[in-house]
Amino acid sequence: MKLFPVRGGVHPEYRKERTSELAIVALPLPSTLYLPLQQHIGAPAEPVVAEGDLVKKGQLLARGAGPVSAPTHAPTSGRIAAVTQVTAPHPSGLPQTTIVLEADGRDEWAELPAPIADPFAADSQAIRDRVAQSGIVGMGGAAFPSAVKLNLGTQNRLETLLINGAECEPYLTCDDRVMREYAAEVIDGARIMAHALGAPQVVIAIEQNKPQALAEMTRAAAGIAAVTVVGVPVQYPMGSERHLTQAITGRETPAGKLTAELGVVVHNVATARAVHHAVRFGRPLLARVVTVSGGAIGKPANVEVPLGTLVSELVAFCGGLSQPPRRVVNGGPMMGQPLPNLDVPVIKGMSGILALTAEETNEQPSRACIRCGTCVTICPCGLVPVEMAAFIRKDNLEAAAKLGVTDCFSCGSCSYVCPSHIPLVHYFNYAKGSLAAANREKRKNDQVKALVEAKAARLEKIAQAKRDAAARAKAAAPSTPEASA
Amino acid sequence: MTTAYTDKSGPFTHAPSSVAKTMATVLAALLPATLYDAWLFGWPAIFLFLFTIAACMALEAATLAAQGKEWRVALSDYSVVLTGWLLAMSLPPWAPWWVGLIAAVFAVVLAKHLFGGLGQNVFNPAMVGRVAVLVSFPVQMTAFVAPHPLFAAASPGFIDALGITFGHAFHFDTMTAASALGYVKTELTKGVPVTQSMPGLMGLVGGARPGSFGETSAPLILAGGLFLLWRRIISWHIPVAMLVTLFVLGTVFHAANPARFTDGTFQLVAGASFLGAFFIATDYVTSPVSKPGQLVFGCGVGLLTWVIRTFAGYPEGVAFAVLLMNALTPIIDHHLRPRAFGRTRTGAPLPLKGGK
Incomplete structure (x- = not known):
């Protein structure tokens, strides 16, 4: 596939080797989960449960409010301990309304919506509704409600669904591991999304510093004519929506317009996998893969974490802090947000938790x-x-x-x-x-x-x-x- | 637990770059040519070189201390060492100490700190220093000596050299020779055509000829410049634009009138063309920040250098050309900004093409 040059960019040290060869491990279920009502861009969700309610895994806890919002579900079964103010995973350290769920340890599923038997024959609105109900948001970090983005096909004639597997941020390897370990799920989710968008073609773009992910995805996409897997140059910020679109199509998104107006919609690989789970099994978004890394982390890892887990528990699972970090970052080191401390919950858009030492941040006056x-x-x-x-x-x-x-x-x-x-x-x-x-x-x-x-x-x-x-x-x-x- | 800082937004990683590293790389690139010149012109040249750098550093520290600013930090980034180094390279090697001192005052105190210090100056400090002494002391500043390689018989010893640099042992009328550019210019005014006065290229390239430090080792200066390109300290835009402009003008006019105009190759290897192209015109602070701007700037320096060398009273024009283009840098920067992503040159959003 012919690629197009993109202006500028830098080549930061990858520092991915610390976690790139570590398979995703599941975090043991924490005893308490903290689910903020705002884990996405848009209006906060509205709680539908109250203190003392018993809930099952996958049950709706808060519903989306308004056109740009996303619901939140119970990552496990248990009892609602409170709906209260808890520190948000935000640099301000301010509190926000959060549902506190005490796990009962049984991890019992609620009755889930029925799988959509043949999504490619289904009405595209049905798929969008399912994605919206499942609380799926952009999992690359922006956390924009995915169903809203899947609606772009109704106003624009789309040519391409571009699946963003660039993962150009240093340290982060969660998308890399998802592509290596769940290639078929990502591709199925991507095809379902393309169907919902009315886009005839799926392009999966992966930076060339992830050869195994490229190989796995290419193998999984073999024989599917509509899906192309392409290696893109390693050049930060290749994972930016507009720049990736330019690299693949050669077209520059005009200021103030969306890539959709060029016929391209971009979604992250982890989002595609979440759509696969929602459509094929009726499962809402309950967990995500987080890269825990940085020089101050005892044992860096890629961890599948139930949403609402405290970052402190996640870090403890990864061997704790080996030294006091200079910075704790939510996301990658280039665009991530600093966190004031570890006592905040994991949310849907959290791709990485980095505890960085002063040598790594190399901050100077x-x-x-x-x-x-x-x-x-x-x-x-x-x-x-x-x-x-x-x-x-x-x-x-x-x-x-x-x-x-x-x-x-x-x-x-x-x-x-x-x-x-x-x-x-x-x-x-x-x-x-x-x-x-x-x-x-x-x-x-x-x-x-x-x-x-x-x-x-x-x-x-x-x-x-x-x-x-x-x-x-x-x-x-x-x-x-x-x-x- | 509050262990981490949230006082600043990202990124939380940084390239292994610093001002000191950049300046040190430029100094390293200058080192071979400097050592060669030190050998070529002997002890007086070494004394003047060290004295000029020391004067620049002392003046930087004094100026900052007088303003109540931290001077140790400023000295640690080597920027003033580079200024002093380039200034020393643009002086005649056997010039007396006070020429170096006065040039240093103009360079560091007037050109740099009166404009606000590092990064704020409009004009290249080293070139301000050189031009100030050139117009004030034309005799001393054009008193070039023929090479006196260190340890050769004719070379002044350590003590004699102290007399030349710090005393009155230097006799202008008996010891001086003209630089190649100066010779051609003088001969031309006597009616001798360029075809006869232009020296052989091999002598020029080798550097064994009268001239300032930076003029007499073209191959080593060029090597240093290529090193800077390789280390990505400078980009090709300014040097290539300047040298190509010089070469093309020289070649075209020489072809039209060989008796009046020197040829393109002579323009490149004579004088301070290479030093100017790779080390002077590329000064970050005083040259444009965008690549198109740098091309315009480089062409301008090349054009003005050629005009001054060919038509003006001074034999060498790089310093004047650089200073004149320095004055245009803010305007060039203003008019040659890059085109923003998704916008036209005027800043309007790009039209949606295709209309699908």
Whole structure:
């Protein structure tokens, strides 16, 4: 298959060898699970259980609220201990509403929805409904509700479902292992999704530094004409939706548009496997594979973890911390989020837990920019990080916005290469946050202004009508005063 | 348990790069040419070289200390060592110490720190230093000596050399010779055609000729430049654009009028073309950040170098050309930004093609 060049990018050390040859192991069922209502992008789910309820494995605990949301199910059977505030797996360390489930140890299944016997003959809406009911979200890290993305076929004519097996982040090997160990499940899930999308073709893109995954997937896809497995160059951030689409199709997604408008929808390999389970067995999303790695982890591993498990229990299972980490990261080291501590639950989008030592993070005090221009050369979005950062440092966010700071997707390549160790992405995240807040504020003000103006116009109209009526009444009445005089 | 930090967003890994590493690599690339030149011009050259670097470092520390800033950190990134090194390489090897000192004041205090320090200067500090002494002390700055290889009979000894660099032992009228570019220019004004005055290429390439440190070892400078390209410290855009422009202009005009214009190859190997192309014009701070910008910048330096060498009063024009293009760098950067992903050059979203 012909591939197309993608602009910029960096080549960080893989550091995948610590876990890439370790088969996925299942975590023994923890005694307590903490299931946050917001494990996805969109509105938080609404709980349908209360303290004291007994639930079975796979039973609905909270239902999706609104068009962009996802439900949450019980990863095991047990009793609802509380619906309360628990620290979220987020850098802020703020709490959010969480369902606390005490496992009874029996791991008894609830009655699941019936498998869809022949998904390729099924109505695509039925598959989307099943994916939505099963609480499946993008498992590469973004955690966008998958059913919403499977809807893109209704508004766009799609050519390709692109399955993202690039896994370009260093350390992470969970997708690699899923592809090696469950190749057939991934391909079946992908074909079901392609059917739901109305896309005739499935392309599975895997970075060439995963030869075994490439081989396994190619073997599993042999004889299926609609499925192509392709090795893509090892170049971070190859796993970015828009850049992977460009590498495969040669087409550049216009700013503000979706790849779907080019006829391409991108889903992660683990998402495809979850769809396979939901459609073929009626099983909702209850667990995910997490890579636990980093220099401060005793025994790095790829672990299949029930959702809601505390990260501290997961780390204890992996030999605990061998030394105090400098950073604990949720996700990969390039785009992952820092965690304040380990007492937070595993959620659907958590692909990795990394406990990194100071040597691994190689953080140094930033120095003056020497304008080497490397950030400009490697920016996969064609931006000018050096200039944007200079404007943001002067708090001139308007100028930074004009240079396209909102097009930055925080891939981290510029910060990674900067010889002066300037935290460029930190600047850009700050600017994007402030600009978004200002934008919201402006929209709100505009709305209030529009309402006030509409009210004034309405009142004026009523007043005018009254005046008109008075004038008409005056005109219609005979000039009585004179007459009576 | 709160063990980890959340004070900063990612990435939480970093390339093994640093300013000090970058600068040290450039210094390493300059080392072979420097050692060769030290041998070629002997003790006076070594004294001036060391004195100029020491002066730059002392001035950097003093300037920062006067501002109440941390000067030890600044010295540890070697950027001022590089400035001093390049400045020393652009001076005549037997120039007296005070030429080096005055050049260092202009380079470090005026060109670098008055503009805000590392990364903030508009003009290349080493070239500001060189040009300042060149226009102020034309006699000393064009007093090139013929090579006096170290330990050869004619070479001044350690003590004599101290007299040349720090005393008054140097006699301009008896010992100086002209650089190749200067010779051609002088002969031209006397009516001698270039075809007769242009020296043989082999002598130029070998470096055994009068000239500044950086002018007299073209092959080693070129090797250092290629080393920097290989280490990806610099990219090819500025050196290639500059050298190709110089070569093409030289070749075309020489073909049109061989008696008036030197040829392209002479333009490349004479003077400081290679030093300028690989080490001076590529200075990060004062050159454009985008690749298209670097091409424009390199072409501009090549063009101005050729114009100054050919038509202006000074025989060598690299320093002036670099400074003139430095002034244009902000404008080049402004107009030649890369095209953003998914957008046209004007910043509008790309149109959806195909219309499927």
